[in-house]
Amino acid sequence: MLLYTLVIQHAAQVLTLAGGPTNRPLAGADLGNWTIIERGYVACVGDKIVAVGPMDGLDLAHLGPETRLVDATGCVVMPGLVECHTHLVFGGNRADEFERKLRGESYLDILASGGGILSTVRATRAASEAELLANALHHLDGFRRYGVTTLEAKSGYGLDRDTELRLVRVARAAGHQQPVRVVPTFLGAHVVPPEFKAAGPRAYVDFILREVLSDLKGEAAFVDIFCEQGAFPLDVSRYYLEQAHKMGFGLKIHAEQLHDLGGCEMAAELGATSVDHCDYLTPAAAARIARQTAGQTVAVLLPLVPLFLRQEKFAPGREFIDNGLPVALSTDFNPGSCPSKNLWLALSVACLKMGFTPKEAVAAATLNAAWAIARQPDCGSLEPGKRADILVLNVGSVAEIPYWLGENPVRDVFIGGQ
Numbered sequence: 001m002l003l004y005t006l007v008i009q010h011a012a013q014v015l016t017l018a019g020g021p022t023n024r025p026l027a028g029a030d031l032g033n034w035t036i037i038e039r040g041y042v043a044c045v046g047d048k049i050v051a052v053g054p055m056d057g058l059d060l061a062h063l064g065p066e067t068r069l070v071d072a073t074g075c076v077v078m079p080g081l082v083e084c085h086t087h088l089v090f091g092g093n094r095a096d097e098f099e100r101k102l103r104g105e106s107y108l109d110i111l112a113s114g115g116g117i118l119s120t121v122r123a124t125r126a127a128s129e130a131e132l133l134a135n136a137l138h139h140l141d142g143f144r145r146y147g148v149t150t151l152e153a154k155s156g157y158g159l160d161r162d163t164e165l166r167l168v169r170v171a172r173a174a175g176h177q178q179p180v181r182v183v184p185t186f187l188g189a190h191v192v193p194p195e196f197k198a199a200g201p202r203a204y205v206d207f208i209l210r211e212v213l214s215d216l217k218g219e220a221a222f223v224d225i226f227c228e229q230g231a232f233p234l235d236v237s238r239y240y241l242e243q244a245h246k247m248g249f250g251l252k253i254h255a256e257q258l259h260d261l262g263g264c265e266m267a268a269e270l271g272a273t274s275v276d277h278c279d280y281l282t283p284a285a286a287a288r289i290a291r292q293t294a295g296q297t298v299a300v301l302l303p304l305v306p307l308f309l310r311q312e313k314f315a316p317g318r319e320f321i322d323n324g325l326p327v328a329l330s331t332d333f334n335p336g337s338c339p340s341k342n343l344w345l346a347l348s349v350a351c352l353k354m355g356f357t358p359k360e361a362v363a364a365a366t367l368n369a370a371w372a373i374a375r376q377p378d379c380g381s382l383e384p385g386k387r388a389d390i391l392v393l394n395v396g397s398v399a400e401i402p403y404w405l406g407e408n409p410v411r412d413v414f415i416g417g418q
């Protein structure tokens with residue numbers, strides 16, 4: 001008889017995220033139609049979930065003296081949060097620019113004056129590998145307290161060969177030194193570094209393709225680029241992603257954050273796993289992406305960014321959902337446009353400013369976020385066979401999750417059954 005090693009029992013609600021299609025991310029009505037079990041349990045053996053169901057279906061024959069029993073009376077039990085878009089590794093911070101922004105300077109004005117991303121690049125190049133690792137571990141510990149159990153981490157504050165490789169190395173090392181799983185993405189094409197200012201964006205991405213990407217095979221699953229005014233234009237972004245795709249990397253893009261340049265549609269056409277930001281993506285373009293990609297490309301929406309940048313324009317999430325585009329939610333944790341690790345707050349703002357329901361917001365930060373980093377086979381839902389990444393929350397229903405604005409509802413975090 002198989003003995004359970006961990007049973008979380010008597011939960012007021014178990015948010016399984018199960019019940020939808022398994023061959024694509026949740027979209028349209030499916031985003032809010034997954035199964036909630038009232039008065040339920042989750043059972044694990046080692047690092048895997050083996051059974052999920054209502055309490056009256058819990059087979060006591062599987063319980064032994066070694067079984068750890070966790071009482072979740074009155075609590076919601078759900079999968080660990082999946083953070084599918086962060087800039088985890090960086091030096092310094094940009095509190096001084098926060099004050100400039102409060103006085104009225106815009107994000108792109110600050111970038112054009114050599115601040116913004118470029119000021120973090122200077123601080124990151126100057127930091128030692130040990131300092132960067134210590135910072136990354138500190139932030140990962142914060143994410144874990146918020147219930148994040150898998151996290152994507154982008155490079156992009158080095159913008160030279162050695163520093164970019166160091167950032168990917170630090171992200172991987174940080175993933176190995178604590179329990180939250182880290183998925184590295186290469187964002188060497190974040191902005192054009194000062195050294196390539198005269199030569200231009202195309203010359204810089206040629207340098208990356210020639211000198212850096214070949215050393216990242218197996219080290220980073222995804223290649224990402226910031227397609228925006230002041231960063232990389234559409235044609236250079238397309239060229240770069242096409243080349244990276246030929247080298248075997250999965251594709252991501254930062255696009256339609258501040259202007260509608262057509263970056264999301266372009267990247268989706270190339271088979272991008274996700275298109276991120278999308279504040280200026282139109283509902284019509286969202287519908288075209290959903291059709292073109294057969295619902296495989298996920299739009300990662302980042303509601304804390306326009307909030308922090310004091311912008312009124314939020315991605316039209318409700319229209320995206322109604323038009324069949326799969327959506328995920330993330331913080332975009334970074335020192336400039338979102339210094340917050342509170343993904344719960346992002347869910348609340350998605351409900352308030354993007355038209356999500358609480359159930360949709362939860363799916364967007366778990367199962368669909370897992371799809372956005374191609375980790376859906378083993379995380380994002382509570383189903384037999386998945387990794388035992390499980391949260392117990394101090395709330396009694398799914399609606400309460402985004403309701404307690406700014407609070408951290410996490411009581412217990414289990415990662416791989418521990």
Ligand SMILES: [Zn+2]
Pocket residue numbers: 085086087254332334
């Ligand atoms: Zn970002």
